[in-house]
Amino acid sequence: MSAPASAAPTQDELKTLVGRAALEYVVRGEIVGVGTGSTVNKFIDALAAIKDEIKGAVSSSVASTERLRALGIEVFDSNAVDELAVYIDGADEIDGRGHMIKGGGAALTREKIVAAQSRRFVCIADASKRVEVLGAFPLPVEIIPMAARRLMRQFAALGGVAQVRENDGLPLVTDNGQHILDVTGLKIADPLAFESGVNQWPGVVTVGVFAHQKAQVCLLATPEGVKTLHYD
Numbered sequence: 544m545s546a547p548a549s550a551a552p553t554q555d556e557l558k559t560l561v562g563r564a565a566l567e568y569v570v571r572g573e574i575v576g577v578g579t580g581s582t583v584n585k586f587i588d589a590l591a592a593i594k595d596e597i598k599g600a601v602s603s604s605v606a607s608t609e610r611l612r613a614l615g616i617e618v619f620d621s622n623a624v625d626e627l628a629v630y631i632d633g634a635d636e637i638d639g640r641g642h643m644i645k646g647g648g649a650a651l652t653r654e655k656i657v658a659a660q661s662r663r664f665v666c667i668a669d670a671s672k673r674v675e676v677l678g679a680f681p682l683p684v685e686i687i688p689m690a691a692r693r694l695m696r697q698f699a700a701l702g703g704v705a706q707v708r709e710n711d712g713l714p715l716v717t718d719n720g721q722h723i724l725d726v727t728g729l730k731i732a733d734p735l736a737f738e739s740g741v742n743q744w745p746g747v748v749t750v751g752v753f754a755h756q757k758a759q760v761c762l763l764a765t766p767e768g769v770k771t772l773h774y775d
């Protein structure tokens with residue numbers, strides 16, 4: 544009789560796997576940039592095991608800061624650090640060139656700030672996040688609330704449908720005190736130009752396309768194991 548086939552790993556198990564795999568990219572003796580989200584939470588939990596080997600972290604959200612501190616990892620203000628060797632974060636989508644959509648956890652602005660001060664962006668994701676063209680996931684855009692109606696019309700002119708993200712029936716308020724638009728119906732064929740263009744619209748704080756701050760490495764968790772993709 545043949546042995547029973549082992550069950551495919553759950554998405555949660557894949558996130559744990561890739562969160563642990565990211566430890567290899569943490570530069571010992573330095574401060575690490577830490578993103579936000581359920582995959583990063585697995586990374587933070589794994590980071591606790593080597594907390595005595597790093598100086599601490601710069602965090603991209605209140606939620607990650609609280610989780611890091613609860614595990615005894617020191618969190619530094621991003622202004623206290625010139626440059627980080629590596630930033631580790633998840634993504635909602637990643638294409639074949641390391642361009643991403645991020646912001647499903649509403650932390651996109653701080654994520655882009657910490658990514659911009661890091662020499663290397665290591666994206667950790669499960670295989671469901673890998674796409675050919677960005678745009679299947681609703682694009683998050685952090686905005687100044689008074690600009691919402693006009694920005695919704697500007698996205699409509701591009702063929703998108705924008706909605707203010709809500710939490711318990713009220714507009715969600717980000718860590719920066721602003722709102723989020725989620726835009727569906729876009730196909731982002733030129734992420735660099737799209738990011739530059741939308742970031743110029745008055746009232747946009749940050750668009751959730753990460754093309755100028757793209758990933759250099761993606762650790763992609765698949766049922767067959769973690770695949771390492773390079774985009775340098």
Ligand code: 5RP
Nearest residue numbers: 580581582633646647648650
């Ligand atoms: C938060 C983000 C996250 O990285 C993104 O939403 C992926 O999250 P998860 O790991 O929970 O799927 O951009 O703003």
